[in-house]
Amino acid sequence: MSRIADALNVQAKSCVALGSPFMGRLLSGLAQDWPDTPLAQKLAEWPGEIGPAGHSVPLRLASGLHALVLTGRADTLAAVHPPNDAPVEALIAAVHGAMARHETFLDDWMRSPPQTNELRRSSVLIPAALLLTERFGLPLRLSEMGASGGLNLLFDRYALRIGEEQRGARDPALVLDPAWTGPLPPAVSLQVADRRGVDLNPLDPANPADALRLVAYLWPDQSERIDRTRRAMAIGRAPVDRGDAADWIGTRMAGNAPGVIQMIYTTIAWQYFPPEAQARARAAIETAGAAATEDAPVAWVALEDDGQRPGAGITLRLWPGDRSFSLGRADFHGRWVNWTAPPL
Numbered sequence: 001m002s003r004i005a006d007a008l009n010v011q012a013k014s015c016v017a018l019g020s021p022f023m024g025r026l027l028s029g030l031a032q033d034w035p036d037t038p039l040a041q042k043l044a045e046w047p048g049e050i051g052p053a054g055h056s057v058p059l060r061l062a063s064g065l066h067a068l069v070l071t072g073r074a075d076t077l078a079a080v081h082p083p084n085d086a087p088v089e090a091l092i093a094a095v096h097g098a099m100a101r102h103e104t105f106l107d108d109w110m111r112s113p114p115q116t117n118e119l120r121r122s123s124v125l126i127p128a129a130l131l132l133t134e135r136f137g138l139p140l141r142l143s144e145m146g147a148s149g150g151l152n153l154l155f156d157r158y159a160l161r162i163g164e165e166q167r168g169a170r171d172p173a174l175v176l177d178p179a180w181t182g183p184l185p186p187a188v189s190l191q192v193a194d195r196r197g198v199d200l201n202p203l204d205p206a207n208p209a210d211a212l213r214l215v216a217y218l219w220p221d222q223s224e225r226i227d228r229t230r231r232a233m234a235i236g237r238a239p240v241d242r243g244d245a246a247d248w249i250g251t252r253m254a255g256n257a258p259g260v261i262q263m264i265y266t267t268i269a270w271q272y273f274p275p276e277a278q279a280r281a282r283a284a285i286e287t288a289g290a291a292a293t294e295d296a297p298v299a300w301v302a303l304e305d306d307g308q309r310p311g312a313g314i315t316l317r318l319w320p321g322d323r324s325f326s327l328g329r330a331d332f333h334g335r336w337v338n339w340t341a342p343p344l
Contacts, residue, residue: 004044005031007051011058015219018333022082022221026065027058029092037096039103043110056114059217064109065098067216073105074098082221112201116217117148119232120225120334121267121303122155123178124314126168127185127339128301128327129155131316132261134186135344136297139193141260143252145245145281146269147197149205149214150238156190157235173235174228182328182339193260195238198248202240205233225333245273246280253288256296262288265301268312268332289319303330311336318344 008031015023034040043050043057050057068074069081077094080086086094099106129140144153159172162180167187203210211233218226241248249264256262264285270278285300292298298319306313314327314337328340 004034004050004057008034008058010051011056014052018331019335020219020221023062023219025088026062026091026095029088030058030061030095033092033096035096035099037100037103039099039107042107057110059114060110061099061106062219063114063213063217064106065095066218066220067109067212068098068102068105069220070212070216073102083223112213114217115148115199115201115203115213117151117203117214117229118225118267118333119151119155119158119174119229120176120178121330122152122158123160123176123334123337124267124303124327124330125152125155125265125301126158126160126176126190127337127341128265128299128314128316129190129263130167130185130188131327131341131344132263132297132299133188133190136261136294138259138261138295138297139191140263141193141257142195142197143249143262143264144195144197145249145264145266146272147199147202147238147240149203149210149233150197150240151205151214151229151232152267153195153197153238153240154232154235156192158232160185174232176334178331178334179336180339181337183341185339185341196252197238197240198243198245198252199240200242200244202242204237204240206237244277246277246284249281250284253284253298256288256291256293256298258293258296260296262292262296262298263301264299265303267303268305270302270304285317286322289317289322292319294320301327305332311338314339316341 008027012024012027069078077098080091080094158174159166159168161177289298300317302315311329311331316325328338330337
Protein backbone atom coordinates (compact mmCIF):
# COMPACT_ATOMS: atom_id res chain seq x y z
CA MET A 1 0.00 0.00 0.00
CA SER A 2 2.80 2.45 0.81
CA ARG A 3 4.19 2.02 -2.72
CA ILE A 4 1.00 3.21 -4.42
CA ALA A 5 0.48 5.88 -1.75
CA ASP A 6 3.96 7.25 -2.38
CA ALA A 7 3.35 7.40 -6.14
CA LEU A 8 -0.01 9.11 -5.63
CA ASN A 9 1.43 11.70 -3.25
CA VAL A 10 4.38 12.50 -5.54
CA GLN A 11 2.07 12.98 -8.51
CA ALA A 12 -0.35 15.05 -6.40
CA LYS A 13 2.40 17.51 -5.49
CA SER A 14 3.46 17.77 -9.13
CA CYS A 15 -0.10 18.47 -10.27
CA VAL A 16 -0.58 21.18 -7.66
CA ALA A 17 2.70 22.80 -8.72
CA LEU A 18 1.43 22.77 -12.32
CA GLY A 19 -1.82 24.50 -11.41
CA SER A 20 -4.32 21.70 -10.69
CA PRO A 21 -5.59 21.74 -7.10
CA PHE A 22 -8.32 19.24 -8.04
CA MET A 23 -5.75 16.64 -9.09
CA GLY A 24 -3.90 17.31 -5.86
CA ARG A 25 -7.04 16.60 -3.81
CA LEU A 26 -7.95 13.55 -5.88
CA LEU A 27 -4.56 11.84 -5.75
CA SER A 28 -3.62 12.72 -2.18
CA GLY A 29 -7.11 11.67 -1.07
CA LEU A 30 -6.65 8.28 -2.74
CA ALA A 31 -3.23 7.96 -1.11
CA GLN A 32 -4.92 8.26 2.28
CA ASP A 33 -7.92 6.07 1.42
CA TRP A 34 -7.01 3.46 -1.19
CA PRO A 35 -9.94 1.13 -1.98
CA ASP A 36 -9.98 -2.61 -1.45
CA THR A 37 -11.03 -3.82 -4.89
CA PRO A 38 -9.46 -6.18 -7.46
CA LEU A 39 -8.51 -3.24 -9.71
CA ALA A 40 -6.95 -1.34 -6.82
CA GLN A 41 -4.93 -4.41 -5.86
CA LYS A 42 -3.75 -4.81 -9.44
CA LEU A 43 -2.61 -1.18 -9.60
CA ALA A 44 -0.81 -1.43 -6.27
CA GLU A 45 1.10 -4.45 -7.59
CA TRP A 46 1.90 -2.93 -11.00
CA PRO A 47 5.43 -4.08 -11.93
CA GLY A 48 8.28 -1.60 -12.15
CA GLU A 49 8.33 2.08 -11.24
CA ILE A 50 4.72 3.26 -10.93
CA GLY A 51 5.30 6.96 -10.27
CA PRO A 52 5.88 9.90 -12.64
CA ALA A 53 9.37 8.69 -13.55
CA GLY A 54 8.00 5.33 -14.69
CA HIS A 55 4.61 3.99 -15.71
CA SER A 56 2.66 6.92 -14.21
CA VAL A 57 -0.07 4.73 -12.76
CA PRO A 58 -1.70 7.67 -10.89
CA LEU A 59 -2.09 9.64 -14.12
CA ARG A 60 -3.43 6.60 -15.95
CA LEU A 61 -6.10 6.13 -13.28
CA ALA A 62 -7.02 9.83 -13.11
CA SER A 63 -7.39 10.04 -16.89
CA GLY A 64 -9.56 6.94 -16.94
CA LEU A 65 -11.82 8.50 -14.32
CA HIS A 66 -11.94 11.70 -16.40
CA ALA A 67 -12.87 9.63 -19.47
CA LEU A 68 -15.79 8.10 -17.54
CA VAL A 69 -17.05 11.61 -16.81
CA LEU A 70 -16.51 12.88 -20.36
CA THR A 71 -18.44 9.97 -21.85
CA GLY A 72 -21.33 10.22 -19.39
CA ARG A 73 -20.74 6.80 -17.91
CA ALA A 74 -20.48 7.85 -14.25
CA ASP A 75 -23.05 10.40 -13.07
CA THR A 76 -22.08 10.09 -9.40
CA LEU A 77 -18.47 10.81 -10.24
CA ALA A 78 -19.43 13.67 -12.55
CA ALA A 79 -21.32 15.32 -9.69
CA VAL A 80 -18.08 15.74 -7.74
CA HIS A 81 -15.84 16.46 -10.74
CA PRO A 82 -15.04 19.97 -12.06
CA PRO A 83 -16.74 22.27 -12.71
CA ASN A 84 -18.57 20.94 -9.65
CA ASP A 85 -16.95 21.18 -6.25
CA ALA A 86 -17.31 18.73 -3.37
CA PRO A 87 -15.61 17.80 -0.11
CA VAL A 88 -12.68 15.45 -0.61
CA GLU A 89 -14.55 12.71 1.29
CA ALA A 90 -17.38 12.79 -1.26
CA LEU A 91 -14.89 12.85 -4.13
CA ILE A 92 -12.98 9.80 -2.89
CA ALA A 93 -16.19 7.90 -2.15
CA ALA A 94 -17.35 8.52 -5.74
CA VAL A 95 -13.97 7.39 -7.07
CA HIS A 96 -14.17 4.18 -5.02
CA GLY A 97 -17.59 3.51 -6.51
CA ALA A 98 -16.39 4.20 -10.06
CA MET A 99 -13.37 1.93 -9.65
CA ALA A 100 -15.67 -0.89 -8.54
CA ARG A 101 -18.45 -0.37 -11.10
CA HIS A 102 -16.26 0.40 -14.11
CA GLU A 103 -13.36 -1.95 -13.47
CA THR A 104 -13.34 -3.39 -17.00
CA PHE A 105 -13.31 0.03 -18.66
CA LEU A 106 -10.56 1.38 -16.38
CA ASP A 107 -8.44 -1.76 -16.68
CA ASP A 108 -8.58 -1.54 -20.48
CA TRP A 109 -7.98 2.22 -20.49
CA MET A 110 -4.87 1.97 -18.33
CA ARG A 111 -3.09 -0.54 -20.52
CA SER A 112 -1.90 2.29 -22.77
CA PRO A 113 0.76 4.68 -21.41
CA PRO A 114 -0.07 8.31 -20.64
CA GLN A 115 -0.37 10.59 -23.64
CA THR A 116 -0.67 14.28 -23.20
CA ASN A 117 -0.17 16.52 -26.18
CA GLU A 118 0.43 19.83 -24.43
CA LEU A 119 0.33 22.30 -27.29
CA ARG A 120 1.48 25.21 -25.08
CA ARG A 121 4.93 23.67 -25.44
CA SER A 122 4.78 25.25 -28.89
CA SER A 123 5.54 28.47 -26.98
CA VAL A 124 9.13 27.19 -27.10
CA LEU A 125 9.05 25.74 -30.61
CA ILE A 126 7.79 28.93 -32.26
CA PRO A 127 10.68 31.16 -31.08
CA ALA A 128 13.22 28.42 -31.80
CA ALA A 129 11.90 28.12 -35.36
CA LEU A 130 11.95 31.91 -35.76
CA LEU A 131 15.57 31.96 -34.59
CA LEU A 132 16.52 29.29 -37.14
CA THR A 133 14.56 30.99 -39.92
CA GLU A 134 16.31 34.30 -39.28
CA ARG A 135 19.70 32.58 -39.28
CA PHE A 136 19.32 30.51 -42.47
CA GLY A 137 16.42 32.06 -44.40
CA LEU A 138 15.10 28.65 -45.38
CA PRO A 139 11.82 26.73 -44.96
CA LEU A 140 11.55 24.16 -42.16
CA ARG A 141 11.29 20.40 -42.39
CA LEU A 142 9.80 19.37 -39.04
CA SER A 143 10.46 15.98 -37.40
CA GLU A 144 8.99 15.37 -33.94
CA MET A 145 9.85 12.33 -31.83
CA GLY A 146 7.14 11.40 -29.34
CA ALA A 147 4.51 13.38 -31.25
CA SER A 148 1.36 11.81 -29.73
CA GLY A 149 -1.53 13.45 -31.64
CA GLY A 150 0.72 15.77 -33.64
CA LEU A 151 -0.62 19.03 -32.19
CA ASN A 152 2.90 20.44 -31.75
CA LEU A 153 3.66 19.69 -35.39
CA LEU A 154 1.23 22.50 -36.23
CA PHE A 155 3.03 25.25 -34.34
CA ASP A 156 3.41 27.40 -37.45
CA ARG A 157 -0.39 27.82 -37.37
CA TYR A 158 -0.25 29.26 -33.84
CA ALA A 159 0.84 32.71 -32.74
CA LEU A 160 2.84 33.68 -29.68
CA ARG A 161 1.66 36.79 -27.84
CA ILE A 162 4.34 38.59 -25.83
CA GLY A 163 2.98 41.75 -24.27
CA GLU A 164 1.79 43.94 -27.15
CA GLU A 165 3.81 41.96 -29.68
CA GLN A 166 2.85 38.84 -31.60
CA ARG A 167 5.07 36.31 -33.35
CA GLY A 168 4.33 33.30 -35.53
CA ALA A 169 1.26 32.88 -37.75
CA ARG A 170 -0.20 36.15 -39.00
CA ASP A 171 -3.73 34.70 -39.10
CA PRO A 172 -3.43 32.19 -36.26
CA ALA A 173 -5.81 29.39 -35.45
CA LEU A 174 -4.69 29.72 -31.83
CA VAL A 175 -2.81 32.32 -29.81
CA LEU A 176 -0.50 31.22 -26.99
CA ASP A 177 0.31 33.77 -24.31
CA PRO A 178 2.85 32.42 -21.81
CA ALA A 179 4.34 34.62 -19.12
CA TRP A 180 7.46 35.71 -21.02
CA THR A 181 10.78 37.07 -19.82
CA GLY A 182 13.75 37.81 -22.01
CA PRO A 183 14.28 39.27 -25.48
CA LEU A 184 11.67 39.04 -28.21
CA PRO A 185 12.22 36.37 -30.86
CA PRO A 186 12.84 37.56 -34.42
CA ALA A 187 9.89 39.04 -36.34
CA VAL A 188 10.19 36.79 -39.41
CA SER A 189 7.68 34.60 -41.23
CA LEU A 190 7.76 30.84 -40.80
CA GLN A 191 7.47 28.53 -43.77
CA VAL A 192 7.08 24.77 -43.29
CA ALA A 193 7.99 22.64 -46.28
CA ASP A 194 7.22 19.30 -44.62
CA ARG A 195 6.12 17.98 -41.24
CA ARG A 196 6.00 14.48 -39.78
CA GLY A 197 6.18 12.84 -36.39
CA VAL A 198 6.51 9.44 -34.75
CA ASP A 199 5.00 7.85 -31.65
CA LEU A 200 4.72 4.34 -30.25
CA ASN A 201 0.96 4.88 -30.13
CA PRO A 202 0.03 7.80 -32.40
CA LEU A 203 -3.36 9.36 -31.80
CA ASP A 204 -5.58 10.75 -34.55
CA PRO A 205 -7.51 13.82 -33.32
CA ALA A 206 -10.19 13.09 -35.93
CA ASN A 207 -10.85 9.70 -34.33
CA PRO A 208 -13.37 10.08 -31.45
CA ALA A 209 -11.64 7.46 -29.28
CA ASP A 210 -8.23 9.10 -29.77
CA ALA A 211 -9.69 12.57 -29.20
CA LEU A 212 -11.18 11.32 -25.92
CA ARG A 213 -7.77 10.07 -24.79
CA LEU A 214 -6.10 13.38 -25.64
CA VAL A 215 -8.68 15.33 -23.62
CA ALA A 216 -9.00 12.85 -20.75
CA TYR A 217 -5.29 13.17 -19.91
CA LEU A 218 -5.79 16.90 -19.37
CA TRP A 219 -6.67 17.84 -15.81
CA PRO A 220 -10.40 18.43 -15.23
CA ASP A 221 -10.07 21.77 -13.44
CA GLN A 222 -7.98 23.29 -16.27
CA SER A 223 -10.86 24.17 -18.57
CA GLU A 224 -8.82 26.62 -20.70
CA ARG A 225 -6.30 23.88 -21.42
CA ILE A 226 -9.08 21.51 -22.45
CA ASP A 227 -10.73 24.14 -24.67
CA ARG A 228 -7.40 25.04 -26.27
CA THR A 229 -6.68 21.40 -27.09
CA ARG A 230 -10.11 20.85 -28.59
CA ARG A 231 -9.65 23.90 -30.82
CA ALA A 232 -6.22 22.65 -31.90
CA MET A 233 -7.65 19.22 -32.74
CA ALA A 234 -10.14 20.92 -35.06
CA ILE A 235 -7.40 22.63 -37.10
CA GLY A 236 -6.30 19.57 -39.01
CA ARG A 237 -4.13 16.50 -38.73
CA ALA A 238 -0.35 16.32 -38.99
CA PRO A 239 1.02 12.92 -40.12
CA VAL A 240 2.34 10.84 -37.21
CA ASP A 241 3.81 7.41 -37.90
CA ARG A 242 3.59 4.47 -35.52
CA GLY A 243 7.03 3.22 -34.61
CA ASP A 244 10.19 3.40 -32.57
CA ALA A 245 11.57 6.95 -32.57
CA ALA A 246 15.19 5.85 -32.97
CA ASP A 247 14.48 3.69 -36.02
CA TRP A 248 12.22 6.35 -37.50
CA ILE A 249 14.62 9.27 -37.12
CA GLY A 250 17.38 7.23 -38.75
CA THR A 251 15.22 6.78 -41.85
CA ARG A 252 13.88 10.34 -41.69
CA MET A 253 17.39 11.83 -41.59
CA ALA A 254 18.89 9.62 -44.30
CA GLY A 255 20.16 12.00 -46.96
CA ASN A 256 20.16 15.68 -46.10
CA ALA A 257 17.61 17.66 -48.08
CA PRO A 258 19.09 20.83 -49.57
CA GLY A 259 17.19 24.07 -49.25
CA VAL A 260 15.44 23.29 -45.94
CA ILE A 261 16.26 23.45 -42.22
CA GLN A 262 15.97 19.99 -40.71
CA MET A 263 14.34 20.81 -37.35
CA ILE A 264 14.16 17.74 -35.11
CA TYR A 265 12.54 18.18 -31.71
CA THR A 266 11.16 16.62 -28.56
CA THR A 267 9.09 18.23 -25.81
CA ILE A 268 9.11 16.35 -22.48
CA ALA A 269 9.50 13.05 -24.34
CA TRP A 270 13.20 12.21 -24.51
CA GLN A 271 13.31 11.16 -20.84
CA TYR A 272 10.84 8.35 -21.61
CA PHE A 273 13.01 6.82 -24.35
CA PRO A 274 15.06 3.83 -23.13
CA PRO A 275 18.82 4.57 -22.98
CA GLU A 276 19.47 2.31 -25.96
CA ALA A 277 16.85 4.16 -28.04
CA GLN A 278 18.32 7.50 -26.98
CA ALA A 279 21.77 6.36 -28.12
CA ARG A 280 20.50 5.23 -31.53
CA ALA A 281 18.47 8.39 -32.11
CA ARG A 282 21.39 10.59 -31.07
CA ALA A 283 23.71 8.71 -33.43
CA ALA A 284 21.30 9.13 -36.36
CA ILE A 285 20.95 12.87 -35.75
CA GLU A 286 24.71 13.31 -35.32
CA THR A 287 25.34 11.43 -38.57
CA ALA A 288 22.98 13.79 -40.40
CA GLY A 289 24.54 16.74 -38.61
CA ALA A 290 28.02 15.76 -39.74
CA ALA A 291 26.85 16.08 -43.36
CA ALA A 292 25.03 19.39 -42.81
CA THR A 293 25.85 22.49 -44.86
CA GLU A 294 24.71 26.11 -44.81
CA ASP A 295 22.15 25.15 -47.45
CA ALA A 296 21.10 22.00 -45.57
CA PRO A 297 21.40 22.74 -41.83
CA VAL A 298 20.33 20.38 -39.05
CA ALA A 299 18.86 21.67 -35.79
CA TRP A 300 17.91 19.58 -32.76
CA VAL A 301 15.61 21.47 -30.39
CA ALA A 302 14.57 20.05 -27.03
CA LEU A 303 12.42 21.07 -24.09
CA GLU A 304 13.33 18.45 -21.52
CA ASP A 305 13.77 17.88 -17.81
CA ASP A 306 17.46 18.42 -17.06
CA GLY A 307 17.21 17.98 -13.30
CA GLN A 308 17.40 21.72 -12.68
CA ARG A 309 14.64 24.03 -11.58
CA PRO A 310 12.50 25.90 -12.27
CA GLY A 311 10.92 24.18 -15.22
CA ALA A 312 12.74 22.40 -18.02
CA GLY A 313 15.74 23.36 -20.11
CA ILE A 314 15.42 24.57 -23.71
CA THR A 315 18.39 23.49 -25.79
CA LEU A 316 19.52 23.70 -29.40
CA ARG A 317 22.23 21.65 -31.08
CA LEU A 318 23.05 23.04 -34.50
CA TRP A 319 25.00 21.89 -37.54
CA PRO A 320 27.12 22.65 -39.51
CA GLY A 321 29.64 23.22 -36.78
CA ASP A 322 28.00 21.07 -34.06
CA ARG A 323 27.36 23.96 -31.69
CA SER A 324 25.19 23.71 -28.58
CA PHE A 325 23.12 26.55 -27.17
CA SER A 326 20.97 27.06 -24.10
CA LEU A 327 17.85 28.95 -25.19
CA GLY A 328 16.48 29.37 -21.67
CA ARG A 329 13.94 27.57 -19.52
CA ALA A 330 10.20 26.97 -19.64
CA ASP A 331 7.38 25.55 -17.58
CA PHE A 332 6.66 21.89 -18.29
CA HIS A 333 3.22 22.88 -19.62
CA GLY A 334 4.40 26.06 -21.37
CA ARG A 335 2.76 28.45 -18.90
CA TRP A 336 5.93 30.58 -18.77
CA VAL A 337 9.08 30.97 -20.83
CA ASN A 338 12.38 32.50 -19.75
CA TRP A 339 14.03 33.08 -23.14
CA THR A 340 17.78 33.69 -23.11
CA ALA A 341 18.67 32.68 -26.67
CA PRO A 342 21.93 34.14 -27.98
CA PRO A 343 22.46 35.10 -31.64
CA LEU A 344 23.20 32.04 -33.78
